[in-house]
Amino acid sequence: MVISMSHEIQKAKAEQACEILKEIEIDAWLVWVRETSQMADPVLELVLGGDLVWQSALIFTRKGKKLGIIGNLDTNGVKAKGIYDEIIPYTKGIKEELVKQLSRLDPQKIAINFSTNDVAADGLSVGMHMLLKDYLQDTPYSNRLVSAENLVQKLRGRKTPEEVSRIRKAVEITEDIFEQATGFVKADMTELEIYEFFHKSMVERGVTSAWNEDHNPAVDAGPNKQFGHAGPTENKTKKGHLLHFDFGVRYNDYCSDIQRMFFFGEKKDIPSEVQDAFETVRDGIQTAAKFVKPGAVGYEVDAVARDFVKDAGYEEYQHALGHQLGRLAHDGGSLLGPKWERYGDSPMGIVEVGNVFTLEFYVTTKSYGQVSLEEDILITRAGCEFLSNPQRELICIN
Structure with missing residues (x-):
């Protein structure tokens, strides 16, 4: 049986990478890796898929050329993906071919994957960076290396x-x-039951x-469970409490990445303290959504929601308003x-x-968490x- 895998997204992203290089006026982007099953550069899933x-x-x-210098036993697998214009195999060592191809292309700026701001653009290990500098030490290209952060983002x-x-x-x-889940959850269930x-x-x-x-999911029942990146417990849902x-x-x-709030009781039973908090979060997200647009700066979008929360009398939330979403729930790049x-x-x-992006934040009530x-x-x-239908x-769970 022959297994056929499509790499249409990787083909499109490889083309997109060349277009972005032209836009930001960088001549070449070098993704420099080894043994990626142990330590994978985050960009590989976008431009290789393996x-x-x-x-x-x-x-x-920036001229649209896509080439790979690959170990001989990896060559056929990479060729089969159809992403690269040229695949150059090597057997004993890559240095000679790497220098040869860089000399042929003669890029004045070579972007490599290091970043102090964005882990998704920081895939080059220290060891591989040292090795690259060593291979290029007698060439002009050692001094032409720049961060690929802007490109990767x-x-x-x-x-x-x-x-x-x-x-x-x-x-x-x-x-x-x-x-x-609205037809499944009920009072007196444990968080673990709901999680399952x-x-x-x-x-x-x-x-x-x-x-x-x-x-995943985070399941937080009642007023005493602190929200965050923690798993479910034997804590139980109760009438009159939030979930x-x-x-x-x-x-x-x-x-995807979505948060929702349930209340155990009828709508008429919702305490005003809870309703006011819910409306603040709901309306704050809508206010930020009306503000965000191409060209906006991340911290400015966050400030719209943060000021909305403080003006409503609540303490500001202790995280960013929104992160990018894609192949990962936290996908790197610009942050709101x-x-x-x-x-x-x-x-x-x-x-x-x-x-x-996600748009997310919390407020804290006095009695209900x-x-x-x-x-x-x-x-x-x-x-x-x-993309989601806003809550x-x-x-209400009766």
Whole structure:
């Protein structure tokens, strides 16, 4: 049996990489890797879709050239993907061929994958960087190496139509599972029971977890469970209490990330303290969605929601308003966040058409714990489009 795998997304992203190089006036991009099953550069899933064993150089140029210098036993597998114009195999060592090809192309700027701000653009290991400098020490190219951060952020962030289609489907499946959950959850269930229901639902739909399974979904019952990246417990749901979810699936390599709030009781039983908190979060997300558009700066979008929360009398949330979504739930690139040290320069990034972001934050009530929502949006030329159906009111479980 012959297994046929499509690499249409990788082909499109490789072409896109060359276009971005031209846009940002960098001559070449060198993806320099080895033994990627042990330590994979995050960009490989976009421009290769597989592993490489020996030292390998994937080179993209602003003139549209895509070539790979690959260990001999990897060659046929890479050729079969149809992504690269030229594959050059080597047997004993890559240095001579690498220098030869760089001399032929003679790039004045060579982008390589290091970044202090974005882990998705920081795939070059220290050892491989040292090795590259050693191979190039007697050439002019050693002094032409620059960070590929800007390139990688644009490449990951500007989703192709097929990438958007897959994210839409992931969101659709996530919302379907949430809808099914409204008929399953009830008071006096443990978080673990509810967690198992979500995992069974994912298996039934042929999808996997968008992040580590031990805390996907996050299931937070009642006023004393702190929200965050922690798993479910024996803590039980109770009448008059809130139930919070943070849940996402991976469909065909692309992710969703959505938060929802349930209340155990009838609508008329919702305490005003809870209702006010819910409306603040709901309306704050909508306010940010109306503001965000191509050309906006990440920290400016965050400030719209953050000021909305503070003006409503709540303490500001202790995280960024939104991260990018794609092959990973946290997909790197520009961040809709405050100018805090921990975020580096990511909040200074510019929002672009084709970016997919989350919009999420929480507020804390005095007696009922935290209230948090999260929606997924696509940046369009006109502003943004909600990929998820925004939660407009608390989901009441009678």
